Amino acid sequence: MIRVVIVDDQPIVRAGVARILGPEDGFEVVAECDDGDEVVAAVAAHRPDVVLMDVRMRRVDGVAATRALGELEKPPPVLILTTFDEDDTLWGALDAGAAGFVLKDASAEDLIAATRAVSAGAAWLDPKVASRVLTAFRTYVRPRVAELAKVDQLTDREHEVLGHIARGATNPEIAARLIVSEATVKTHVGAIFAKLGVRDRAASIVFAYDHGLVDLHPEGEAG
Known part of the structure; x- marks a missing residue:
């Protein structure tokens, strides 16, 4: 089983992701967090294979939480859950160490594929997000x-x-x-x-x- 921690401040999103990433497809959701300040403790307690991370949360956002996980001795890979209105955070999350991005409205098949890939050490860039990440790359990184x-x-x-x-x-x-x-x-x-x-x-x-x-x-x- 691929052990998963879901971090999102919307219960309906967490429930939807957990429903898709079920045991029948080889996943076990070992913890859910409703804000970024809970994820380090959850990872320490449950040792997941992958963390699915929202970007915008009330207390600690996904970029800061991803960076905090990167300070751990053996940090799990982070797959960012994003929407079309979060362009300003995309490169920040990648720069913080995220292994990839998947849209919150992605198909169940794409979410499963992305989670499997990232948990196995690969990276994942949703094609619908790629052009926007490139814009950030060209603005902040290429120079x-x-x-x-x-x-x-x-x-x-x-x-x-x-x-x-x-x-x-x-x-x-x-x-x-x-x-x-x-x-x-x-x-x-x-x-x-x-x-x-x-x-x-x-x-x-x-x-x-x-x-x-x-x-x-x-x-x-x-x-």
Whole structure:
């Protein structure tokens, strides 16, 4: 079972997410928090595999709560639950260490896929959110990494690995697809982060989208 903590100040949202992430799909909701100031204690008590985090809450917002989790010795990955009116918080959450974003009105299938991917160590960027994250990236981040983040610094193999990361693959999945060891994949991932001037998978995905290495819209989805 994938152990899940849900953090949202709206009971109806927590109930809806908990209903979707049920035992029949391999999930166990081990705790629910109605504000960000409760999540560190909940994580310490229940040791979840993933935290689903709202952004705007009354006392402590999702960005601050995500950053607080990052201070733990073994922080769980955080999947941000967002809406279309929260553009100003998207990069802040990513910069705080969030592993990805999923819309609150996403389909049950997408929520399940996103939660599984993030719990397994991958990153997830909802295509409907991606363009807005890119806007934040270009405004706040690109200027300070412009000299470091150059696509032509990557080797062909690193390009290939980055493409798999951007599509939500974990290191073991990438290793299987490329027929190499997981240790080799980890080496490539570390080199990619260093060359792009990013610190995690989610930020590397944003870079990949921004430089046209991955299509913003999956096949069959209209722009």
